[in-house]
Amino acid sequence: MAVKRGMFFSMIAIVMVMAIIALFVPNQEYVSLFGKVTTVKTRVGKANSFLVAVQKTMIQRALYNSGHYAVKAMVAYVNKTKQPIDLADFDEILLNGTVGGVELADMGISFMVGRGLAYRLEEISNMSARELRLDNTFTVNDVLIVQDNETGYKNFYVGVNLSVWVDADIATWNSTFVVLQVLDVEDYYDPYWIMNRDIYRGFYFANVSNWSTSLFYDFAGSLNYSYDGRAPSFLMRFENSSMGSECCGVETIMDPVAFGIDDEPWSYVDYCYFGRQCNGSKATDKSLWNITGISSVVEGENYYQFKLEVYHIDKYNLSVDRRVVQLP
Amino acid sequence: MKKGYFFMLDSFIAMSIILFSLILIFSFHTSKPYQMQGIFIADDIMDVFAGTRVEEIDNDFIYGLYTGSTNITNPKNSLAEQVAEFLITDREGLAQQFVKNITVRMVPEKYGFMIRVYNETKAWQFNISEGSVSQDEAKLIVSSKKILTGNINRTYYWGPMMAEVRIWQ
Numbered sequence: 001m002a003v004k005r006g007m008f009f010s011m012i013a014i015v016m017v018m019a020i021i022a023l024f025v026p027n028q029e030y031v032s033l034f035g036k037v038t039t040v041k042t043r044v045g046k047a048n049s050f051l052v053a054v055q056k057t058m059i060q061r062a063l064y065n066s067g068h069y070a071v072k073a074m075v076a077y078v079n080k081t082k083q084p085i086d087l088a089d090f091d092e093i094l095l096n097g098t099v100g101g102v103e104l105a106d107m108g109i110s111f112m113v114g115r116g117l118a119y120r121l122e123e124i125s126n127m128s129a130r131e132l133r134l135d136n137t138f139t140v141n142d143v144l145i146v147q148d149n150e151t152g153y154k155n156f157y158v159g160v161n162l163s164v165w166v167d168a169d170i171a172t173w174n175s176t177f178v179v180l181q182v183l184d185v186e187d188y189y190d191p192y193w194i195m196n197r198d199i200y201r202g203f204y205f206a207n208v209s210n211w212s213t214s215l216f217y218d219f220a221g222s223l224n225y226s227y228d229g230r231a232p233s234f235l236m237r238f239e240n241s242s243m244g245s246e247c248c249g250v251e252t253i254m255d256p257v258a259f260g261i262d263d264e265p266w267s268y269v270d271y272c273y274f275g276r277q278c279n280g281s282k283a284t285d286k287s288l289w290n291i292t293g294i295s296s297v298v299e300g301e302n303y304y305q306f307k308l309e310v311y312h313i314d315k316y317n318l319s320v321d322r323r324v325v326q327l328p
Numbered sequence: 329m330k331k332g333y334f335f336m337l338d339s340f341i342a343m344s345i346i347l348f349s350l351i352l353i354f355s356f357h358t359s360k361p362y363q364m365q366g367i368f369i370a371d372d373i374m375d376v377f378a379g380t381r382v383e384e385i386d387n388d389f390i391y392g393l394y395t396g397s398t399n400i401t402n403p404k405n406s407l408a409e410q411v412a413e414f415l416i417t418d419r420e421g422l423a424q425q426f427v428k429n430i431t432v433r434m435v436p437e438k439y440g441f442m443i444r445v446y447n448e449t450k451a452w453q454f455n456i457s458e459g460s461v462s463q464d465e466a467k468l469i470v471s472s473k474k475i476l477t478g479n480i481n482r483t484y485y486w487g488p489m490m491a492e493v494r495i496w497q
Contacts, residue, residue: 006338014345021349042367050475058477058488065485115485124475127447127488131473 040170047134047168054124054164055177062120064181066112067145067158070094071188073104073111074238078191080107082198084240085191091143094158117160135167141176147235147248153227154205155182156235156248185234185250192237196274197259201252203234211317213293219316220253220294220303228315230278231271242275257304265325267309279309279325292319366439366470370495373434374472377443377493378408389429393422401481408491409478412445415452416486427454435495440466444492445476459496466496 070093077085077099089099097104097112105113121138128134142161151157159180166173190201206224208215219226231249232241254261254268261273267288272278279286288307295306307324308316382390383403394400399422400410407430414423427443435441440459445452463469471494477487 006334010338010341013342017345017349021352024353042371045371053475058475061477061479061485061487065479065483068483120485124477124488127490128475131490132475 043168043170046132047166047171047173050128050132050134050136051164051166051173051175055175055179058124059121059160059162059179060181062117062124063158063160063179064183066094066115066117066120067181068183068187069111069115070097070158071145071183073097073109075189075191075194076109076111077104077107078238079194079200080109082195084195085238087145087235087238090145091140094143094160095140133169137165139163139165145235147233147245149247151182151248153233153245153248153250154185156185157181158183188234190234190237190252192232192240192270192274195240196270197261199259203250205250211315213291213318216253216316216318217294220255223252225250225252230311231269242271242277255303256306257300257302263305267312268306269308269312272309272312278311285310286325287323288325289313289320290322290324292321294318295321366468366495366497369435369439370470370472370493373431373441373495374474374491374493376407376434377430378406378474378476378491380407381405382407382410385430387429390426393426405478408445408474409476411443412476412486412489412491413478413480415445416489417480420452423452424454427456431456438497440494440496442494444494445489446492447487447489461497463494463496469494469496471495 070090073093074085074090077093085099092098092100093104093112095116095118097116104111118140121140125136125138128136140160140162144159144161145156146159147153147156157180159178161176161178163174163176186203186205188203190203193199193201201223204222204224206219206222206226208219208226228244228249228251229246230244231251232243233245233248234250235248236243236245249271252270254270254273256263256268261268264273265279265288266273266276267278269278279288286309288309290305290307291313294303296302296304298304305324308318312318313320381404382394382400385391385407390400394403399419405413407426411423411426414420414426431441431443435457437457438460439457440461440463441457442463443454443456459466461467471492473490473492475487476489476491477485479485
């Protein structure tokens with residue numbers, strides 16, 4: 001009887017030990033789940049790293065390059081058509097290299113061939129899907145090209161508002177952000193001059209604070225530009241606008257002989273001459289003046305009959321020689 | 329006397345069962361450090377390769393490439409981007425030397441180590457270390473990949489290209 005009781009208690013002890021073992025040994029599901037945690041962590045890390053790279057570097061570089069060539073294409077378009085181009089068309093040029101649905105390449109303008117931003121985004125998307133197994137979509141919500149107080153007259157912004165969706169199977173990311181790139185006006189020709197005189201002029205900005213006749217002479221002879229809030233900005237020149245831009249207006253001087261410009265009663269500052277404006281500071285006195293040390297009286301000589309109106313005479317600190325035009 | 333033997337035997341059996349159960353419980357483990365180390369190494373190397381700028385590397389050869397010469401025009405490129413730039417501008421020899429200088433003692437000798445840079449049309453491979461076994465015979469191969477793009481002199485855009493770090497053992 002004692003033996004049977006002993007055996008009975010032993011059996012109970014063994015069952016209890018087996019129950020404890022069963023409770024504390026990790027089951028197959030736990031083992032496989034723990035093994036998956038590292039995989040999940042790596043996958044999430046990869047997708048996150050891809051999205052960060054897209055936001056911080058990839059789009060910036062693609063936008064800089066596509067934006068630069070899109071502006072070059074706009075200048076070429078103006079040269080081809082001798083017509084202004086609406087800045088609202090910039091998004092189409094930037095993304096697809098087209099204007100009004102027409103390929104610029106078909107017009108002989110090849111700057112955007114293989115450089116459209118939409119094409120570049122597609123390449124990045126395809127490569128990440130193929131190599132990183134990350135399904136993704138890029139959506140361009142908005143495109144902008146602008147000059148303001150931040151950029152000043154020497155630069156301008158090109159930007160996109162972009163949405164990115166990434167699917168890593170175990171998680172998805174949805175991000176919307178704006179990317180801006182600063183481009184340099186000095187990298188392009190002046191579309192205003194192309195339209196109005198069929199002449200290619202590059203933007204070279206003078207750095208003069210205290211003007212004199214000799215500095216003005218060098219400035220004009222070097223075909224430089226200077227800031228003026230009454231003049232149109234670089235971007236406004238694409239639209240052949242002669243209106244003023246307080247933040248970003250730029251102007252240049254015209255030697256009538258060098259540029260084959262007819263003698264007309266307008267100040268020989270580009271936006272004044274082409275825009276048929278500026279003369280005089282008063283409604284009753286629209287005088288134009290010859291400039292001492294600049295204007296020539298010899299026909300055919302540089303600056304023959306060169307003239308400016310009062311505002312620019314004061315701006316460049318010049319002395320006047322002879323009044324040329326006086327209109328009521 | 330016989331009772332004493334019985335109780336001793338009983339306690340001996342009980343202790344054995346407890347010991348056996350403890351051994352059984354603690355013998356189950358879920359971590360696999362063998363694979364994990366390789367994954368960590370590959371990821372870490374890729375982080376260094378893609379996240380470290382050229383100007384941050386303390387190496388005389390690399391320093392000379394952007395101070396004494398114009399082989400490197402933008403020292404703010406990451407190491408991976410700089411290698412890709414060398415490759416697409418047909419300077420494979422320079423890329424090889426560059427990779428050799430940045431990967432010195434990066435990986436324990438028992439691991440095989442290789443860097444690949446490729447796109448849809450072309451691929452370049454840098455075999456850094458053979459490791460204790462060849463890649464074909466390896467029991468473990470792990471890789472880490474990153475997409476690269478870049479601009480050269482502001483107007484020449486290249487990419488996208490893939491950079492891959494491959495470790496095997």
